Every structure is written in structure tokens, then in C-alpha cells.
Amino acid sequence: MKKHIQHVIKQLEIDYEIKVLYACESGSRAWGFPSKDSDYDVRFIYVHKKNWYLSIDQKRDVIEVPSRDSLSIPIDNLLDVSGWELTKAFRLFRKSNPPLLEWLRSTMVYYQSFSTVDKMRQLEKNIFSQNACLYHYLNMAKGNFREYLQGDTVKIKKYFYVLRPVLAAKWIEKYNTVPPMTFQVLLEDLLTNGVLKEEINTLLKRKIAGEELNLEPRIHVINEFLLEEIEKLELYAKSLNIKNPDPTSQLDDLFRETLEEVWK
Structure with a gap:
């Protein structure tokens, strides 16, 4: 199944003109209590080409296959694949979004490329709320x-x-x-x-x-x-009454660095 998932990730990049930075398991399989027929809940973070971000209109920032989006190749019936665009992921990361923090700690990583996710892990201790x-x-x-x-x-x-x-x-x-x-x-x-x-x-x-x-x-x-x-x-x-420093400027910098690294 892992090879099939990696093939799906590569096809996502082609069909949607994106680069996937990270993909992992997020559901009961990652939690350690899957049933025999449990879905594979694949979650990923992706980035568009630079021009996609140069628009006055906000665009859709998720990809959900097969529930709302399609792929040009057939996928296994047990696959549930959902991804967040990088700026959406960063806005949620800034809020210490627990599902996203869990993704970064998944023991079942299907794919990782470029340096962005490792840098997010380095920032995590200051962002964790x-x-x-x-x-x-x-x-x-x-x-x-x-x-x-x-x-x-x-x-x-x-x-x-x-x-x-x-x-x-x-x-x-x-x-x-x-x-x-x-x-x-x-x-x-x-x-x-x-x-x-x-x-x-x-x-x-x-x-x-x-x-x-x-x-x-x-x-x-x-x-x-x-x-x-x-x-x-x-x-x-x-x-509890703990306030975290605002990490926006660091995430802005990391977003720009990612665009340069991915699309140079």
C-alpha cells in the first residue's frame, strides 16, 4: 500500500501542478488500533507555484481525494487522501492546531521532500500552546x-x-x-x-x-x-493562562524560503 500511496502523491503533483512537502498517516492506523478494514487516512501538505499566490482572490486551499476531488489514476477503495495548502497549514500551525501537530509526529510517514517540515518541527516548541x-x-x-x-x-x-x-x-x-x-x-x-x-x-x-x-x-x-x-x-x-509569542514573521519567512527552495 505504501508504494501505491507514493504513486498517488506523485500523480497529485502532476494533476494539480503542486509539490507535496509531506504526507503521513493520521487515523486509527497511526494511533495503533486499526481494524482489518480501516481506511488509510493519508494527510499531506503541499505548495503551489509562485503565481498561484499572486492573486487578489482567495482560492481553494484543500485537496480531498476521492470525496471532493478526482485523480487521473484509479486509487484503492481504502484510501482517504486529504491535503492542506502550505499557507493554510501555516495559519493552523500558528494556532497550535493539534491535528497538524500530530501529523508532524506521525510514526507512518509516506513521503517527505525539501526542508520545510523539518523547520516546522524546530519551530514547534515555541508555537505549541x-x-x-x-x-x-x-x-x-x-x-x-x-x-x-x-x-x-x-x-x-x-x-x-x-x-x-x-x-x-x-x-x-x-x-x-x-x-x-x-x-x-x-x-x-x-x-x-x-x-x-x-x-x-x-x-x-x-x-x-x-x-x-x-x-x-x-x-x-x-x-x-x-x-x-x-x-x-x-x-x-x-x-492555565499562558500566552505564546506571535510566530507570524517566522512563518512568513519560512513560506518565502519554501517557494524559493521548491520552485528555484
Whole structure:
């Protein structure tokens, strides 16, 4: 599949007259709990030619294949490929956008070219906002918990979509850094051995083995942990009042450097 994805990336460059700077896996495969039929959620950052930016009109700054855009070659049915144009990526990077920060830490990198992404990683420590990232993961956890884990029977696989953001928020509280993408790394670092960890590991093994994990009785020890941690993390988030320096001028410089490096 990796070779097919790289072929798709090269065809994107041809069809859309762009250069792809970076492409990685961003979904359940990168998180470490894919099902047998999980999609490949490929996310990429790209840059247009210089003249594309010399316009009085704002243009579309995403490419989404196959949901909204097409490609001149057939692609695998499991592929979901979505990219952000570089200035869009930089504006989100400036806000410490957690999905983008996760992309930069993906353990499944399909493609990288030029120096831009390495330079973004160097800037990350000054751009990372504990406030913004904590609230992102907290809101994700609360929303998924309300939607999926309220009844006596629940969609059991949805536990991962609450557990992962809760553990990511706990990582930020503990280390004040971007959390790793891999669920198992978060689990091993943040939870001590015991009944809770055993229950989560059992679920994890079932999901990776390809079990359906549909409606089952809720797992009380996990529900209690999630409720308690969400409450604690909300209090911690409210106590934060950290302001980051504005990185706009650095990102402007990096954008110009990228255009020169890519299209020289």
C-alpha cells in the first residue's frame, strides 16, 4: 500500500501542478488500533507555484481525494487522501492546531521532500500552546463521551475515541509537549498496572484482531476513569493562562524560503 500511496502523491503533483512537502498517516492506523478494514487516512501538505499566490482572490486551499476531488489514476477503495495548502497549514500551525501537530509526529510517514517540515518541527516548541491543545482534546473527549458512552449498552469501540483524547490531554498536563500519536505509548506512560489498564488492553487486542466491537454493556471501570479525568482536566485547563509569542514573521519567512527552495 505504501508504494501505491507514493504513486498517488506523485500523480497529485502532476494533476494539480503542486509539490507535496509531506504526507503521513493520521487515523486509527497511526494511533495503533486499526481494524482489518480501516481506511488509510493519508494527510499531506503541499505548495503551489509562485503565481498561484499572486492573486487578489482567495482560492481553494484543500485537496480531498476521492470525496471532493478526482485523480487521473484509479486509487484503492481504502484510501482517504486529504491535503492542506502550505499557507493554510501555516495559519493552523500558528494556532497550535493539534491535528497538524500530530501529523508532524506521525510514526507512518509516506513521503517527505525539501526542508520545510523539518523547520516546522524546530519551530514547534515555541508555537505549541498548552491551552489550545488541552481544550481541543478535552472537547473531543467530552463530545464523544456524551454521544457514545451514556447508556447501559454502548458502542464499545468508541471507548478509544474518548480514551485517546483524555490520555493526550493528560500527557500535555504532565509534559507540556505535543502528545505522541500512538495510543500504546500514551497508555504505558500514563496508566499504572491494574484493572483499568487490563480492561483497556483487552479491548485493544480485540479491536486489532478485527472484532466488530458493536453494542455491549458499558465497562464501568473505564467510564468512571473517563468521568473523573475529564473533570480534573477541565479544572486544570481553566487554571492555565499562558500566552505564546506571535510566530507570524517566522512563518512568513519560512513560506518565502519554501517557494524559493521548491520552485528555484
